[in-house]
Amino acid sequence: MRRVQVIIALLVAMLLALAGCGQATKTESVQQKAEQASPEKKVKVGITQIAEHPALDSIRKGIIDQLAEEGFKDGETMQLEYLNAQNDMNNVATIAQQMVADKKDLIIPITTPSAQAVAQQAKEIPVVFSAVTDPVAAKIVPALDKPAENITGTSDVSPMDKQVQLVKEFIPSLKKLGVIYNTGEVNAEVQVGMIEEAAKALGVTVEKAGVSSSNEVKQRTESIVGKVDAILIPVDNTVVSSFEALLTAAKASKVPVFASDSDTVKRGAVATYGIDYYKLGRQTGVMASRVLKGEKPGSMPVETLKDVQLVMNEAAAKNFGLSVPDKLKANAQVVK
Structure with a gap:
């Protein structure tokens, strides 16, 4: 009788072990499928612009076109948010706060007021500005050759x-x-x-x-x-x-x-x-893509478009x- 009881106990243990393995395998399979189904993480990029007019719109188009060429396509590998302040300084500050709160991977402010507002809010988020005539006088960066740790960009200074x-x-x-x-x-x-x-x-x-x-x-x-x-x-x-x-x-x-x-x-x-503002946008887009690929803004001097x-x-x-x-x-x- 004792021998039969031992055999039954061993059989029960074996069955429980097999059930556990099956459950583990099933759980692992679900996890693997979930991982395979999850989409690739998109970088979050925000573009903020003071107002709408052809020159600034050309910059924005140049930035987006260049980012796409560098592999950052909106809706695929990049989640792009564009907000326009409609020439309202209250909106400029609000947009900057919103983009920082959203924890963007990169913020691209177009024009001096937008860049100033973002620079005041974004202390850790990388920033690449465009169309800032004198970023030093605007107190956005301390120097053109040695910009702020998290901020650099392009100037549209005109001769x-x-x-x-x-x-x-x-x-x-x-x-x-x-x-x-x-x-x-x-x-x-x-x-x-x-x-x-x-x-x-x-x-x-x-x-x-x-x-x-x-x-x-x-x-x-x-x-x-x-x-x-x-x-x-x-x-x-x-x-x-x-x-x-x-x-x-x-x-x-x-x-x-x-x-x-x-x-x-x-x-x-x-x-x-x-200057050709579309070309300035493309130049800004190159700098932005370098940051998204891991380069530090502080190591990138402010650039100008020299050809007029x-x-x-x-x-x-x-x-x-x-x-x-x-x-x-x-x-x-x-x-x-």
Whole structure:
């Protein structure tokens, strides 16, 4: 009897062991299937932009196109969020806070105000900015060659000496040059200083008209058109976003308008030595992809797009009663 009991106990133990193995195998199989079914982790990238206008939209497109070429495609290997502040500084700060709270793998702010807001909020998240004229003066990075530990990017600084000289070539009798800019933006203040220095060297006086919002652009243009021979717009998002209003006021008084970016020339300004903002976006995208692949922003100096292109709008020049100098035509990209 005792022998039978031992045999039965052994059989029961064997059956329990086999059941346990089967359950373990089944559990492992479920885990393996779940792992196989889970999608690859997407990097979370946020793009924040101060306002919508062609130059900034071109930058954003360049960034996204370059990231895709580098293997970061929205919806596949990247989860991209784009938020526009609609030129509202309250929105700028809110967007920065939101992107930091969402723990993005990378934030790409376009323009100085957006970059300033993100820099204040993102202390650990990598940041690659674009279209910041002077990131040192804006206190975004301590130096161009040695940026902040988690922040770097590209500058859209424009050659203001060449811009003033260009106006002078179209209008040899130039004595007073009007400049309309946002007094609340550091990048605009920096450019105005450059314009004043370049104008002084040519014996030209600068008449400044400051604005605090896009709603003031037309009125401030009307306030100076009777005092100047021409108007030069710096790279200023507030003014550029309301360019059509400015142009209407300038046309009414036959005061020629010159710009600092090629997109604004296409919209009706006479000419510029401008950078290609799409190319700047692509350059920013290269830097962004390097960060997403593991490179530290602090080891990447701030970059600028050194190539500038003379862009002229013949129809705009004609509308303002100007003739295009022959020596400029040969090397210019002419838009109709």
